[in-house]
Amino acid sequence: MSNNRVVRLASRPVGMVVRDNFEVAEEDMPEPGEGEFRVKVAYISLDPAMRGWVAEGRSYVPPVQIGATMRAFAAGYVEASNHADYKEGEAVIGLFGVQHYAISDGNNVVKANTSLAPLEAWVGGLGMPGVTAYFGLLEVGEAREGDTVVVSAASGAVGSIVGQIAKIKGCRAVGIAGGPEKCAYIVDELGFDAAIDYKNEDLREAIKRTCPDGIDVNFENVGGEIMDAVLGRMNTFGRVAICGMISMYNSTEPPKALANLRSILVNRLKVRGFIVFDFVEKYGEALQTLGKWHAEGKLKLRQDVRDGGIEAFPDVLNLLYTGGNFGKLVLKV
Ligand SMILES: NC(=O)c1ccc[n+]([C@@H]2O[C@H](COP(=O)([O-])OP(=O)(O)OC[C@H]3O[C@@H](n4cnc5c(N)ncnc54)[C@H](OP(=O)(O)O)[C@@H]3O)[C@@H](O)[C@H]2O)c1
Incomplete structure (x- = not known):
């Protein structure tokens, strides 16, 4: 079986991120334990908050540690599962990180209804x-x-x-x-x-x-x-x-x-x-209403999907801070 590829934080940026702040590494393919499943990541969400996540200092979440896989929301498909609620082939969204494969226990994972909107929309207007x-x-x-x-x-x-x-x-x-x-x-x-x-x-x-x-x-x-x-x-x-x-x-x-x-x-x-x-208890209400508005044609979504794989992560991330993106910025894996 092939390996996993991950983007790790190598150093803390000063100003805009540069490629040297990250390293791309090969890891063994992660295997799901009891009550877990493996996700094959298809789209990584690029969010302005990522710049804060790699900075030292007090914030609303702890910083990503040097050497750790870069934190990211992502969308993908369940590829192998030992979890009763997640079946192979299901589309899911979660904090899966900047990598090709992630292991999850289902905590804070949302299932995406891809008959309503394409998978990448579920890290955007419907996410x-x-x-x-x-x-x-x-x-x-x-x-x-x-x-x-x-x-x-x-x-x-x-x-x-x-x-x-x-x-x-x-x-x-x-x-x-x-x-x-x-x-x-x-x-x-x-x-x-x-x-x-x-x-x-x-x-x-x-x-x-x-x-x-x-x-x-x-x-x-x-x-x-x-x-x-x-x-x-x-x-x-x-x-x-x-x-x-x-x-x-x-x-x-x-x-x-x-x-x-x-x-x-x-x-x-x-x-x-x-x-x-702050509103985690009520995400369901928002997601249901947003999905309904989208289905009724009242809510338009625009994705800006970029190629280049996880290697392109730092360059694509910077588009957010220069206005280079037009719509929800997503990196295709
Ligand atoms: N509080 C939360 O929980 C939460 C959650 C998600 C996002 N956010 C925040 O929401 C904001 C938008 O995030 P997003 O994901 O929707 O990103 P986005 O709007 O899709 O992309 C960022 C946009 O910000 C504008 N921008 C960047 N630098 C600027 C500058 N110096 N002056 C003026 N405009 C600038 C650019 O648009 P123009 O080309 O129009 O300048 C750029 O396209 C960010 O501040 C983000 O941190 C907060």
């Missing part, structure tokens, strides 16, 4: 990013009919779903994205009410133009100057759901202070950071 958008907008952001919702990184895995859920719930959806192609996509294809091209427009002017009645919910994916500009136009009793701060993940400079923090006081804003794992 973790979709669940993040769902709870971040509806529970943390408390979005209600008639609200103006602004979301940054709006054409991406999470942002594209946030805007579409906002529309389903009767909100006005405004997306901030980089470049005319991404901006046209979120309005013309996804039904956002307006888009702001932060790379080519004056941010403050564009926010004023697209949000004439102010902003009730800011779904924050980027942080820094974009968040600051949005804060400046929040309405009284608005909500700021802090999902991510991608503009800071590779920064080697100390962060700049936000100029519009006073908006939190004068507008009595509710500002709350969240991690999708």
